[in-house]
Amino acid sequence: MSDGFRSPEDETVGLSRTATWGGLETKVSYGPDDIASVDYERDLGDPGSFPFTRGSFPQMYRSRMWTLRNIVGYGAPEDTRDGITRSLAMGATGVDVAVDNLTAEALDPDHPAVSADAGLEGLSLPSLRDVERLLEGVDITRTDIAYHSTMLIYPMVAAYAVKHDIPLDRIQGSHMPDHYQLTLSGWGDKIMPADLAQRATLDCVQYAAAHSPRWSLGLPQAYDLRERGLTPAGEIAFGMAITMQVLTDLAERGMGVDEVAPSLAWVSITDVDLFEEVAKFRALRRIWARTLHDRFGATNPRSLRLRIACHTSGRSLTHQQPLNNLARATVQTLAALLGGVQSVEACTYDEPVCIPTHEARELATRTQQILAHEVGAARTADPLGGSYYVEALTDAVEAEALKLLGTIEERGLVKSVRDGFLESLMDEHNYTHEREMAAGERIKVGVNRFAPEQDEALPRFKVDEGGVERHVQRFVELKRTRDQDALAARIADVYSVTRRGDNPTEAMMDALIADGSIGEVWGTVRMAMGHPYDPFRVLESPWEHSA
């Protein structure tokens, strides 16, 4: 065309895909025949009634609004405190604290091989002294802090409580004690060998559920598994396999399902395929309730009704045209609410570029507030229930999930973690995804279609590196000046308790109170389990242990 405009055909939005984002084929339309086998009482039930397909609570968001969460975590504890204060001021009702990779992997910030990562992607929290800096002035029996971390977090908060004379049964908050998913989502054998994952998960869940009933345990942590490469049905299968393994192992330790399950919350994800995610949340609650009832004999309604903590997908966001991510996160958050989750943390649009800026975090909070107060997403429980399509899709997700769960059960979870079977399924998923993207069978706006000629790079959030340096120096100084003899005795306890197969949680808490660091305490547990003190094999334990 002479005027230089592109032809209208180039701009047409045609249907690019008839399968869901997770790969389930769909029909042109759905009708009564597609849900003929659905029995209301048996398969759906009213909200708050078994099998909880339509929601875990009778009044849903009228009796308890979802917890509107905002994720915070960068630099030294003082920096993150500042971020928490800002979040609460803009209307968040719960705070998610993200720790840096070193803290998440129980490595000290002065570790010679990895110190470059300290404080970069989250908060550096290597000692109980740092927990005290983070929580200064915070009432941990009232403030709902969700720690996005697995290792050492419960022992650290519990140690804080003991040190400050707060009864363990009064502490509030949550963390994610699912160590299996760490092995599966990139931590591998070096950081989290399968046997250690099994043992550490059990020890933590057993102790926390028994001593801190108000502390929620985010298990399974299915979010990272989805991000690593799973469909919604795969999320249910992997997560249920982990849950069932934990419940079975705890039963062997004499802990019944109704003593554990009320403390559990499913850490889930909401991706961009709205209907499929809604179907997933519904199918998930049904599978959970039936499995815990039929297979484990749970009778407590608090065991049977699943609580779901949800985060929008970070993987779904694009570095290209990052403002598009606002649209993605909005739809994802809506899916979570229509699916009846108990808390939502919406990703910020700039997450693919940097850790969230304050402006982006405010937008993520406002998105949820608009959905809550203007859109009416919370008004009525299970608003899509009874839709021919959504009920049929719920059944389809459920069927696929149960099929994969059966395969994993047959092979055995721990074996399937150890021999790479589960990782190979996720690799396969990612490979297919990549191939579909390359072939244009799966369209990502701004990435493989509708890409701009020029894309401006976003400004990045800058962590105050000087602050992190001072934090690390302070940490090194603590290691030098603490009571070394007292610590050595506590570390010896951690080693011997772990070695003889008892639950080391309390010994770990005592070692933390004696100013042992996360790297030291966890390294000792690793050694007692027959693994190298330092996963990088650079550091040696400062203490000698007799076998």
Add this chain to the structure above:
Amino acid sequence: MNTVRCVLGMLGTDAHTKGIRTLSRIFRDAGVEVVYLGEHNTYEQFAASVAAEDADLAGVSFSTAGYVKHVDALMRALDEAGVDDVPVMVGGLIHADDEPRLRELGVSGIFGPGSTTESILDFVFSSARSNTEVRSDTEVQTDAHDPTTGRLVKSQDQV
């Protein structure tokens, strides 16, 4: 020999493996011999593998913000291991602002968000060290390739 031998892996505490694991498979499909070191390598361990495997090319993926520091340390480790002639490519969440600094440090291929499989493979086959040896009579095309000009057809987690 014509087969390109490429060491791929991750450094430090970075655990986001899906990109590089997918890339490993795409490389293998394309006939590249991949030595996948996995995650959580130190600079020295990575460099030692590059030397021991007699690699023609080394690739590292990053999903965390500290990559400039990591690349700096890795290049020094490669130097100390006597394999500073092995071309290094990096990918993942690389911010455009950092590209000049990465080039300065000696990185020859940078594949941030939006890089295409084609552009990455082009780089692999044109830059690998074995080509230098085999085609010593022809000009080596290291750095002749601009990875940012390809059309955007890949997801952000490509590398």
